[in-house]
Amino acid sequence: MPEESKEYEVMGVYSHSPKYQYQFGERTSRYRHGTYWFVRRINERNYEVQPLNAHNIPSGVRKVVDRETFLKYYTPELEYYRNNMIPCLESLHKKVRMGRRYFNLGRLDEAERSFCEAIIMHDENVDANMGLGGVYAEQREFSKLRQLIDKLVTIDEVFREEQRHKFNAFGIDLRKRELYDDAIRFYRKALEVNNRDEHLHFNIARAYHGKEDLEMAGQHLKLALRINPRLREAEAFLVSIRRELRNQQSDRDKEREWNRQNKKPGSISLD
Known part of the structure; x- marks a missing residue:
């Protein structure tokens, strides 16, 4: 019996830069020479990051970073996620709501197909990596995709609140390690969700x-x-x-x- 594929938790979009400009007294921290990454949590110790292309869709080689590196160099960008990814997600949301048959006809544009692969495909599942036809061949996979899209598209109601708790927890962890600047960065992002x-x-x-x-x-x-x-x-x-x-x-x-x-x-x- 084949081993069940591993499901990663979608974290959203984060910016990455080794050089941060902290603006104490303002609500946000700015970064320079940074890049945007789509992030999924593998487990408590590791995160998978994938760069965004010019169309704001996850594309290219994925890499795994440890928790310490992730907390130090990656900053959550909820507004970027909302302004640049939500339009694609809303289109997908309408299509998955129309049912599996319509979806399996392949009526997706390139950006939508890429985004589906980014959020549902598993590196350990060889069959899934053959393409979207394999991913949606079973009702189980389509149902999983539908649940993910439902969750991500309701960013104001569900996703943002979950991220607020995560950012707060990250900040506590960093503060305890006396990494105060990094802790403040995460706290401020949490306050952007709910001040x-x-x-x-x-x-x-x-x-x-x-x-x-x-x-x-x-x-x-x-x-x-x-x-x-x-x-x-x-x-x-x-x-x-x-x-x-x-x-x-x-x-x-x-x-x-x-x-x-x-x-x-x-x-x-x-x-």
Whole structure:
């Protein structure tokens, strides 16, 4: 009996670049010299990435990257996914809704066929790799495709919410490893999905605190409390942040006073 093919979890579109430009205080991080990739999760440790072609469709050689590399260099791009891939998905959605017979007649354009192969084909399934005719020969495969298309096309209702939880989890993992910039990058993407999540604001505040950016940490704690005034953890954290800020100001005042008192006679003030 042949081994059942492995099903990968579709993650969506991510940008990749080794050089990120973090814009703290803004909602998004920008990247330069980057490329876009269609991502599927193989397991907890590995991700499969495939580049997008000029038509915004997964095409070309797939490669596997480990979790650490993925979290460090790949940034989720939900808006890009929505603006560039959803039109193709919506067309597919209409066709799969018309039934397997219509679909098997091959009434798909090149972009639709490529996208089907990208989301349903399995590297370990030799028969499936013979082409779409083999993929849709069985009702089981068509049903699987229909479920995937249904899920991906409802990006505002299902896919985005699932991604928000993933981005938050990635951010927590990165923060615990003291990779604060990367953690903030994922938290901000999660906030793009839902900026009314007090726990996301609390988590990104912890990452900013790790970077010793107390001002930004305090801002996100205030947002968390504005959303949920009963979030005691955020309230206590904000009290601590304000204490640290007062201590910093006190230290600066003492340093200025010391410099003033120890100014050498005859020195020229530049104030």
